[in-house]
Every structure is written in C-alpha cells, then in structure tokens.
Amino acid sequence: MARREHRWPQPLAGQQARIWYGGDYNPDQWPEDVWDDDVRLMKKAGVNLVSVGIFSWARIETSEGVFDFDWLDRIIDKLGKAGIAVDLASATASPPMWLTQAHPEVLWKDYRGDVCNPGARQHWRPTSPVFREYALKLCRAMAEHYKDNPYVVAWHVGNEYGCHNRFDYSDDAMRAFQDWCRARYGTIDAVNDAWGTAFWSQRMNDFSEIVPPRFIGDGNFMNPGKLLDFKRFSSDALKAFYEAERDALAEITPGLPLTTNFMISAGGTCLDYADWADEVDFVSNDHYFTPGEAHLDELAYAASFTDGVARKDPWFLMENSTSAVNWREVNFRKEPGQLVRDALTHLAMGANAICFFQWRQSKAGAEKFHSAMVPHAGEDSQVYRDVCELGADLNKLADEGLLGTKLVKSKVAVVFDYQSQWATEHTATPTQHVRHWTEPLAWFRALADQGVTADVVPVGGAWDEYEAVVLPSLYLIDEATARRVREYVADGGKLLVSSYTGISDERDHVWLGGYPGAIRDVVGVRIEEFAPLAEGDGTPDHLDLSNGAVAHDLADVITSVADTAKVLATFRDDPWTGMDGRPAITVNEYGDGKAAYVAGLLGREGLALSLPQLLDELGVDTPMETDCADVLRVERADESDENHFVFLFNRTHADAVVDVEGEPVVSSLVHLTMSEHSAVIKPNGVLVVKL
The missing domain is CATH 3.20.20.80 (Glycosidases)
Structure with missing residues (x-):
C-alpha cells in the first residue's frame, strides 16, 4: 500500500x-x-x-x-x-x-x-x-x-x-488473529510451516485451532x-x-x-x-x-x-x-x-x-x-x-528560515528493526541478556564519540543509499534484505555488522550452515556457536580483545575466515575456554566494497575504542578534532543551502570549547568570546549558528 x-x-x-x-x-x-x-x-x-x-x-x-x-x-x-x-x-x-x-x-x-x-x-x-x-x-x-x-x-x-x-x-482477538493468519499465509499448512509446528506436536488442521x-x-x-x-x-x-x-x-x-x-x-x-x-x-x-x-x-x-x-x-x-x-x-x-x-x-x-x-x-x-x-x-x-x-x-x-530546512543526511546509517527486537524477546534464546534495541543505541553513541552523528533508519528504509551502514544485532534478515546487503556491498558500500545479526529469516527459522547465515558470504566469517558471557560458577563474564576492548553478554565462536578477510583483533582468554586467539573483529572484501564484523557485544566503550581502526579500514573519514566527542553536531539545511543551521550540543558535564563557523542565532548556557570566533558551551548548553 x-x-x-x-x-x-x-x-x-x-x-x-x-x-x-x-x-x-x-x-x-x-x-x-x-x-x-x-x-x-x-x-x-x-x-x-x-x-x-x-x-x-x-x-x-x-x-x-x-x-x-x-x-x-x-x-x-x-x-x-x-x-x-x-x-x-x-x-x-x-x-x-x-x-x-x-x-x-x-x-x-x-x-x-x-x-x-x-x-x-x-x-x-x-x-x-x-x-x-x-x-x-x-x-x-x-x-x-x-x-x-x-x-x-x-x-x-x-x-x-x-x-x-x-x-x-480475548475471543475477539482470537478470531481476528485467525483472520490475520489466513490473510498472511493463505493455508493452514503454510502456518504450520512458518511456526514449525512439527516440534512438540503442535500441528494444526484448521485456522479455528489457532489461539x-x-x-x-x-x-x-x-x-x-x-x-x-x-x-x-x-x-x-x-x-x-x-x-x-x-x-x-x-x-x-x-x-x-x-x-x-x-x-x-x-x-x-x-x-x-x-x-x-x-x-x-x-x-x-x-x-x-x-x-x-x-x-x-x-x-x-x-x-x-x-x-x-x-x-x-x-x-x-x-x-x-x-x-x-x-x-x-x-x-x-x-x-x-x-x-x-x-x-x-x-x-x-x-x-x-x-x-x-x-x-x-x-x-x-x-x-x-x-x-x-x-x-x-x-x-x-x-x-x-x-x-x-x-x-x-x-x-x-x-524568522531565520529554519522551517524550510531538513536534517542533513549523515554519511552513516544505523539500522533498526522492530521485528528483530520482538524475536529476541523470546524466552528460549542463547542468552536473555541480549536484545536487539540496545545495540543500535551503542553504535550511535560510539559513532558520536568519533564526531559522526549517524542517521537511524528502519530496516525497510533507504539505508543502502548511505556511504556506510551498521547492522547492529539485526537478528532477523529475510532473503530480500540479504539481497540488498549483497548488492550494497558489492557496489562499493561499507558495512559494519555486529554479533547476533542474520541468524534467522522472517519466520524465525535459523539460516543453516553457520552464522550469520543470511550474509555469511558478505562478512567472510563462519560461526559455529555462540559464547554467552555472564557471571556464574567458573564461567567467564567477559572476554578481552587484543585491541583493548571488552566483550560482554555474547561473543561468537568464529571457526573459519575467508581468504578475502583480514583479522583486526582477536579474543584473549585462558586456553581451556577455546576462545583465546579466535577472531574478534574482521574486515572482508566483497565485490567493490568491504564488510566489517564484530564478533561480540562491545558496548559503547568498546565500539568507540575499535571504531577508529574499523572506519579507517573501510575508508570512512571522520572529523579530526580531538574534542569532537564532547559535542554533538547536527545540521539542518534547505535544498539550495541558502539556509544552513548547525546545532552544537555539549555531551559532557564539563565546559566544551567550539569554533563558531557562522552567525550565532540561538544559544543557551553559552559564553561567546569577544571575537565571536569561538564559544564555551556549558553543561546542558546548546549553540545554534547559521552558516
């Protein structure tokens, strides 16, 4: 529609x-x-x-x-x-x-x-x-x-x-759910196949048996x-x-x-x-x-x-x-x-x-x-x-013309998917400590630490029109999305993928042959098992990486890496765990593009530590200023660029000094210098300038 x-x-x-x-x-x-x-x-x-x-x-x-x-x-x-x-x-x-x-x-x-x-x-x-x-x-x-x-x-x-x-x-909901399933699947056999009802003898003979x-x-x-x-x-x-x-x-x-x-x-x-x-x-x-x-x-x-x-x-x-x-x-x-x-x-x-x-x-x-x-x-x-x-x-x-402007497109898109979140909420999963929604936020924050304010885009949106794309624990990937991923990278796209991505299709049927089955060829790694991380009697609650990052909650057991892939970091652990020396971060060449894979959930801190090398390997330029992480920069502009606004937000609880590129229009908790070429943004402050 x-x-x-x-x-x-x-x-x-x-x-x-x-x-x-x-x-x-x-x-x-x-x-x-x-x-x-x-x-x-x-x-x-x-x-x-x-x-x-x-x-x-x-x-x-x-x-x-x-x-x-x-x-x-x-x-x-x-x-x-x-x-x-x-x-x-x-x-x-x-x-x-x-x-x-x-x-x-x-x-x-x-x-x-x-x-x-x-x-x-x-x-x-x-x-x-x-x-x-x-x-x-x-x-x-x-x-x-x-x-x-x-x-x-x-x-x-x-x-x-x-x-x-x-x-x-209620029974009203039951009848409506039956009608919804009939419209979606057409036959009860298709429902049985989608739900895998051969397991635990749940096969249904008629839509009336759906509750x-x-x-x-x-x-x-x-x-x-x-x-x-x-x-x-x-x-x-x-x-x-x-x-x-x-x-x-x-x-x-x-x-x-x-x-x-x-x-x-x-x-x-x-x-x-x-x-x-x-x-x-x-x-x-x-x-x-x-x-x-x-x-x-x-x-x-x-x-x-x-x-x-x-x-x-x-x-x-x-x-x-x-x-x-x-x-x-x-x-x-x-x-x-x-x-x-x-x-x-x-x-x-x-x-x-x-x-x-x-x-x-x-x-x-x-x-x-x-x-x-x-x-x-x-x-x-x-x-x-x-x-x-x-x-x-x-x-x-x-008055200054903001109404005719829109958010300027970022170079990086972080993808979010409601249905991947819903699928990760099930109670029978490798770990109950992992949900899809936390990973896009961690990547958004880590990118901001590099001076990149990413666009957050739904999985059905135009993410493949960005210079670089993050698929953060995108648990469900259907065939159409997998095809988009292959075409995007093959045409020169720069892809970043994190653990727990591409595990199942839209029916939550696992892609076979090793994880991440939906896009295994693109990322160039094959995973045989998950390694959940949590406090327990002798079980590890984290894994160190050779680059100084730390994985929590979940890591991947990578058993093979494509000849076209390069290992950027490995896990460090006791030999008896079987994780010591295994690949933790890789970059694979695929067609004219590259795909990075992060084989564990590193959180905002670990991602921020790893991103400079990752983005450099992918060829994604980031601001060079050392203090860019202190300020969130957002731009709005019209099509002609006649009206172009830059919003600068202090992300810290300390003063942030910024260069003033244009004419200050609105400010809150900001001290402009005498020359007005720089400004001090106080904690919780914001400065809006017009270029």
Whole structure:
C-alpha cells in the first residue's frame, strides 16, 4: 500500500507559518475562571498550538448519544481568537464508565484470561466490534460538529495506541488473529510451516485451532513463530483501529491532516512505527528523557530514528516533559538548561513542532506530579521562565528560515528493526541478556564519540543509499534484505555488522550452515556457536580483545575466515575456554566494497575504542578534532543551502570549547568570546549558528 501524502497543519488565517509550539491542554480539569489566565500565559510564552480533548470522551458524550460540545466550543473559541490553533483529539483514548458498564465485553483480557477493568486508561480491546461502533460514532459526531471550525488545524487520532492495551487475548482477538493468519499465509499448512509446528506436536488442521499465545504454564516455552506473529498481528490490529478512526474523520473533514502520537525511544518497541508511518499525514512522536549520563545521546538517537521513520519529512514532537515524569520508581527532575536543550535537540533532528505534556500541571489525578509548562508553583517559576525562553528561541529560528530546512543526511546509517527486537524477546534464546534495541543505541553513541552523528533508519528504509551502514544485532534478515546487503556491498558500500545479526529469516527459522547465515558470504566469517558471557560458577563474564576492548553478554565462536578477510583483533582468554586467539573483529572484501564484523557485544566503550581502526579500514573519514566527542553536531539545511543551521550540543558535564563557523542565532548556557570566533558551551548548553 502506498504511503500517505505528507500534509502539515497549516497556520490560522492571517498568520504566517511558524514552528508549532505548545502542548496537551486539558481545560476540563479546571474551572472556567482559569481559562483566561491560561490564554494569557500561553501568549506570553509564545504558544501557538495546543492539543485538546485527548481524554475527554466522558465530558463530550456524557451518556450514550448525549453530546455536550458547549464547553469545548467555548475554549476553542477563546484559543482561536487569541491566535492559538487547536490540534483536536478524537477523544477515544479511554472509554467512559457508562460504556464499559453497559458493554463489559469491550474490555481487554490478559494472557491468563483476566479482564482489565476500567479505572485507568486504554482499557479497550482493538478487535471489539462493539467498541469500534461506539468510537466511530464519537469520531463522526466530533467531525460533523467541528468540520467548519477555523481554529482546528489537525486531528489527533486516539493517543499512544498500545501503551496499555498492546496485547489482548480475548475471543475477539482470537478470531481476528485467525483472520490475520489466513490473510498472511493463505493455508493452514503454510502456518504450520512458518511456526514449525512439527516440534512438540503442535500441528494444526484448521485456522479455528489457532489461539493467541495465552498462558501455557510457568516456566514453559511459547512457540516462537506464533509469538512473533502475534506481536505483528497486535501492531496491525491497533493500526486497523486507528485507520478506522482516521477514515471516519477524513470522510467528513478531508481538508484536515491527521496524525497519532508514536512512542519512539531507544527501548520503545511497542508497535512497528516504521510500518505505521505510512498511515499518518505527518509523523508525531512522544519522547521522555532517560535520566543519567545517556540522557542526551538517547534523546538524539530517538529523534534521529523518528526522522528516519518520517523519511526526512517534517515531524511533530507531540509530547515531551519540561522536567520530571511521574511513572518511574524515582522521578528525577531535569537539570538546569535541559528543558531548552532537549527541545532544540528534537528540532535539530527534523521536528518542526515542539509540544509538551501538559500545559498546566494537574492538581488531582494519576499524573498530578508529572511536570508541565505551568507547574504547581505557577508563573513565578524557573520552568515557566524556561518555557518562555524556548518560545522566543523557536520564533527566532523561524524568522531565520529554519522551517524550510531538513536534517542533513549523515554519511552513516544505523539500522533498526522492530521485528528483530520482538524475536529476541523470546524466552528460549542463547542468552536473555541480549536484545536487539540496545545495540543500535551503542553504535550511535560510539559513532558520536568519533564526531559522526549517524542517521537511524528502519530496516525497510533507504539505508543502502548511505556511504556506510551498521547492522547492529539485526537478528532477523529475510532473503530480500540479504539481497540488498549483497548488492550494497558489492557496489562499493561499507558495512559494519555486529554479533547476533542474520541468524534467522522472517519466520524465525535459523539460516543453516553457520552464522550469520543470511550474509555469511558478505562478512567472510563462519560461526559455529555462540559464547554467552555472564557471571556464574567458573564461567567467564567477559572476554578481552587484543585491541583493548571488552566483550560482554555474547561473543561468537568464529571457526573459519575467508581468504578475502583480514583479522583486526582477536579474543584473549585462558586456553581451556577455546576462545583465546579466535577472531574478534574482521574486515572482508566483497565485490567493490568491504564488510566489517564484530564478533561480540562491545558496548559503547568498546565500539568507540575499535571504531577508529574499523572506519579507517573501510575508508570512512571522520572529523579530526580531538574534542569532537564532547559535542554533538547536527545540521539542518534547505535544498539550495541558502539556509544552513548547525546545532552544537555539549555531551559532557564539563565546559566544551567550539569554533563558531557562522552567525550565532540561538544559544543557551553559552559564553561567546569577544571575537565571536569561538564559544564555551556549558553543561546542558546548546549553540545554534547559521552558516
């Protein structure tokens, strides 16, 4: 199916296009005498868009078929007349109590068959025909009522699909899963083959014998083929529900672009967002920071992948936090400067909209300790002052021409694959300490240590158009992807591959003949066994490499190396383990290109140590400055290069000195020298210059 045409929310009549700035606004949580103050503070902060009605179903449809739009009309009118556009939600994220009381069959069930009762949010099953009927009725009522409203610029369909109802094991889900398998495979024999049901006598005679991967007893092992397909099905089932809502809204309001907020982060693998991106008019993402030393790097990685999912079209940061969240065991606040820096990192990576959850911090409810643009402390607070500073920065950048630019393509692509992650989650694997998602992040950070800000690209994206490509623990490689890899390297591409790549095909059937079977000829090594590494009674928890790096969690037992391959590093270990002297890092010539293989998980530190030699062997140039690792450099430019911006972010907790190549436009925690040819970027600081 073709990707939907990119359509972006247009400015209100009489206004110029700006970087959209605002957040989730929940006026129904507050008395109306607060609304005017909200509008005043929004204007002061430079807010020009808010998302309204996301969790307002019970307030909009107060009982079955009884709609109250009056309060929503009043607040949208106040906002619009103040020049603040509305991203209007379909309001279907959580059904009201009257609906679940009348129709408990819409509630999802867990894998043990227990019902998820109302009391939180997303307590509905996506395959319920009853719930779909009620949800689409609400969508149509919303669209009919607001189809001519001049202040509504986009539809916010649902909210964070699958955040709480990713998996449903009800009979509705069972029937839908059977239909999904029939559509995917055609015959039950094809399903049996895909799932390897000859093992443990699991052969099925008919599609009616297909059941979801429900509880099978503690300590038992689910069929990995079924489990992988159920994860695919669950993503598709939620997508089908979103599409039904989207189409109901679009039929009545064809002129309004539609989106739904993804949850892309390094470890956020709930749904296949690379697949979902084809079904939105513009990509939106919710991202919440990772506390600690990985904060900036993980954020930049996730933002880069969002840009990759969006295929470098402008994307919308729908939610991030001004400071602490409320859902971790310990909810750390953001350090001074991080509110502005984090937002500008998303902007640097291709976002043309910066929004927060939420506008005003709740005084009651489950998220009352989640930070907001206006905190409990009110207007006289550092958070709100930073919100105002950010609003001014965004307006300045829009004035300078940033809106017409896109993220400049990197020379290196790091590939990520949702389905490889799902496959590595199975409980019967060589080690439970390895998951696909950690390896792309480690490579992204290690490359940044070399001064290279990589693009993160989905496996189905255009990664083969880059100078160099990283396949980091890409566990599943189908024949089509393997063919792309061969053609890419044979045509002169530069490939970097790490352990646990190319192990199985798309059905999770192991490629035979030695690992990595899918691309063994390209990398020029043959692996007979894995060597898991973990603390135990006499077992090694790591392996040293001859270049000083250290492998943790997993290493490969390479038994042969092609004549065209060169060994760059070997393992160092006691002779009795059988690993001492075995190849650990190799580079193979294949056609006109080269492929490097790293036979262990080295982490960010080990990769950073190994990359200079690896990149040199592959012929990939990197910046020569010794301090380039201290600063994350990101560029946005238009096609003519008339507007070219460089964003410089301090990655450390020490001052970073940088050369100033152009005209400083925006800065936070930066000291410019008298000559303005260099600058000191403080910890959590950012400098934006225009070349």
